Amino acid sequence: MSAKAHLEVLPRSLQVVLGLGLIALVAFPFVGTDFYAQMVSRMMILAIFAMSLDLLQGVTGLVSLGHAAFFGLAGYVLAFVTPAGEPVSLWWTLPAAVAASGLAALVIGFFVVRTHGIYFIMVTMAFAQMVFYLFFDNKVLGGSDGIYVNFKPDARFFDLENKRVFYYFTLAVLVLVYAFLRRLLWSPFGRVLAGIRVNEHRMRAMGYGTFGYKLAAFALAGALAGLAGFLWGAQTGYVNPELMGFHMSAHAIMMVILGGMGNFAGAIVGAFAFEYLLHWFKDLPTIGSVNLGKHWQLWMGMFIVLVVLFAPRGLLGVVERIARRKEAVDE
């Protein structure tokens, strides 16, 4: 069933929509206010995070409930290497943070990818929680309060302290990661991962060492999550254990589902939609004596339940279904 439910090749109509979306993102800083430009930067960072999870969840069929650990870890690396009085160079801290997350994912992956299905879900969650408590319980690592990142990294050729520059830097990273993952999806490596999702036993029978492939996917996804986490730490100037928490991981799963799994474009759409909705729910007005925004968890919970009940294939799935129906009518 999971093979059928995936939309790997994007139909022309969706490609047009994505192209228009990219144009809108490029134009946005010129029309939107600073506040919204920052919000869109944040959405783009989360979109990178969601794409990294999609490599596991949508492509390989591994549902990780602990992906935020690698996201938060890279943010912490940035916080640790940034001194109190001056910025550090982007060009070594970014690779270092990504490598740290990738390495952590490699070690944790060594334990988790030998499990299947429900075990995988539970074990990834437990390991992420272990990382969470490591930082939460140790004052040296910032404790429950977290750490400030006083300066954005110094990029030498451009100034990341400038909000608009940061916006375009994030957009460039988003586009690069998307292009990389789309290319990866159709590479022999990506085909093996998709094969593992559809039928791991058959892949093994064909002679593929699925353990190694899954471990590589897990480490790569962790490294890319780290890339997003590094940007998050730089943008917000603050990291805390919540970034690694269970809710963050679950939100990422929801983003991927909401957009549509297995093609990375859905993860981007889902991240934007989810983050916008979260913002919208928290901003709901007060009616009479009831502050609707204060109860955002209730609305978000209901929304998630409704999506699972009625649109398990996500927004792109809905768009595609409408497009298909239209084509059928045209013929």
Added chain:
Amino acid sequence: MDLANFLIQLLNSVQYGLLLFMLAAGLTLIFGIMGVVNLAHGSFYMLGAYLAWSLSSMTGSFVLAILGGALLSVVFGLLLERLLFRHFYQRDHLDQVLLTFGLIYIFEETRSILWGDDVHGVKIPELLSASIPLTDNLSYPVYRLFMSGVCVALAIALYLLISKTRLGMKIRAGAFNRDMTEALGINIKLIHTVVFAIGVALATVAGMIASPISSVYPNMGSQVLIMCFVVVVIGGIGSVRGALISALLVGLVDTFGKVLLPQVAGMLVYMLMAAVLLWKPEGLFKQ
């Protein structure tokens, strides 16, 4: 560590382990029989604690609160299974994860609307508030022994129910082969509803009897949920016996870890899980 201190820690670890077992048993049963991952299981624990607090201040009696709360939790479990969970038994684990994550949000916010966001204490009933002196300045509270007693009694009841009664036989048959059991004329849907309600009730009762010691606070379910996951993973999904042994093991490691190795105490349990995974990826007592 002298003998009295050791004894106290040992009793504490057994009590914590037994409490974890109450939660993990429901989780592992619901997964083993219906194939559902329930992230909202921790919310039932929280619900129990809040029920104990509000019912005991309403009725003035802790015992009445527990009995009433247990009854309410069974009704709650029945409704939840009928209206929602039933439709997810055959669906992807991913859908189940999302559904139950959404439920966590709904339960948390409903709790906030009904009972507020303050931390509350529940009074230990008069009868159980004494302490047993061990040495001149060390003593052990009777209430903690009472907690362990309740857990042991419920564990025995669960064992008898599953292995000695007609209903238990049907439950085991349903877990073994759903279609064949149904073909033999057994109402498997009813069995599922009952198992789900039992799981909810066990978690709720655990929350209720733990409330005087742990106090009652928002989000108290999430931490305990993750410990339960660890217990279930170590014990082997679907195995109640595995859950018992692994819960006691986790209780021991966690309690003595905090005393002997406080620097890494938070991580010890997860290291135990990692070690078990290397040795037996499907848990100690895979069914």
